[in-house]
Amino acid sequence: MKAEAVEAVIRGLKRAGVSVATYLPDSLLKELYPALDADPDIRTIPVTNEGEGAAIAGGVFLSGKRAVLVMENSGLRAATEHLARLGLGAGIPVVMIMSYRGELGENNWWAIPHGI
Template identity: 85%
Template sequence: MQQEAVTAVISGLKRAGVSVVCYLPDSLFKPLYPALDADPELRTIRVTNEGEGASICGGVFLSGQRAVLVMENSGLRAAVEPLARMGLGAGIPVVMLMSYRGELGENNWWAIPHGITMEPVLNALRVPYRIVREQADIEQAIVDSYESSYASYYHSAVVLGGGIVR
């Protein structure tokens, strides 16, 4: 992930009014995490699994502040239970930013399941999402994700793939 993409992510989060970032670090977003930690306008919270991160983001929503859950797309599977309960059961939204592991061109055997399951899991939860592969589209995709989630009071996701993360 190039520095320009890191900058675009942080610009998008700030334009969307985000103040809290929950994350479980992964390798494709590796330079993003220290940049988030270093930003004085963002409170970062490292979590033990993405389901916990989703739940914390739900609590932040209830406070009136805006949160994002940053993770590898495999984390979506770990977060399904709280996402289903908060989103479908109570209408508490979580906006997710995930790296696209297992995309066409993936050269790690262990990452293949992430590519196979990501879109079916998002669709099973009826989570609107956008896969972004051009750096110029990152910032607006993040802003759009918050517009949707704060109209629907449901989750949404931005997936960064292609040359942005590989």
Template identity: 60%
Template sequence: MREEVVELVVDSVKKAGIKTIVSLPESKFKELYPVLAADKDFNYIMVTNEGEGVSIAAGAWLAGKKAVMIMENAGLRVATEPLARLGLSHGIPVMMIMCYTGDIGERNWWGIPHGITMEPLLQAMRIPYIVVRKTEDVADAIVRAAKHINVSLYHVAVILTGDVVA
């Protein structure tokens, strides 16, 4: 992820009023995590798996704080049960920012299943999402998603791919 994109994501998360960052670091966002962790405007929480992460983000929501879970899209499979429980059973929303590993043009064979399963899982759980392929669309997507979660009281995902994570 280029430095300009890292700055754009950080600025957009701030503009959206998000103060709690929960993450399970992965390679496509590797330049983003240290910047978020070092920024004194954020409460940065690193987790051991995505199910734990979405649960912590949901706990922040219950405490009246805006949070986002930042992860690889493969983590959606790990987080499916907590997301279903939190959103469908209890109405507790979680905002997610994910990379789109396995998108068309993926260079790693092991990434393909992540792309194949992500959108069908989001659709099955009725989670609205925005796929962002261009850097100039990042800020709008993050801010819109943060507004949507406040209105819908349900999960939302921003998925970064293309020149955004190049």
């Protein structure tokens, strides 16, 4: 991820009022995580799985603040139960930024099923 893109993401998050970023690191967004950690206006919470991140982001919303969940697109499957219960069950939004893997020509064979 280019430095300009990292800066644009952080600028956009701040403009949107995001004060908490929860994330499960992946290699495609690896430059974003240290920049989020270093920003004094955004509290970062690394998680052990995507569902945990969704639950934390939902809790942040209930506290009256805004959060973002940052993860790889394959994590969407792992977070589905949490996202469904929060969004469909309780009307709690979870904003996500996801890297994309799995397009045709993907160099990592294991990522192809995630995108197709």
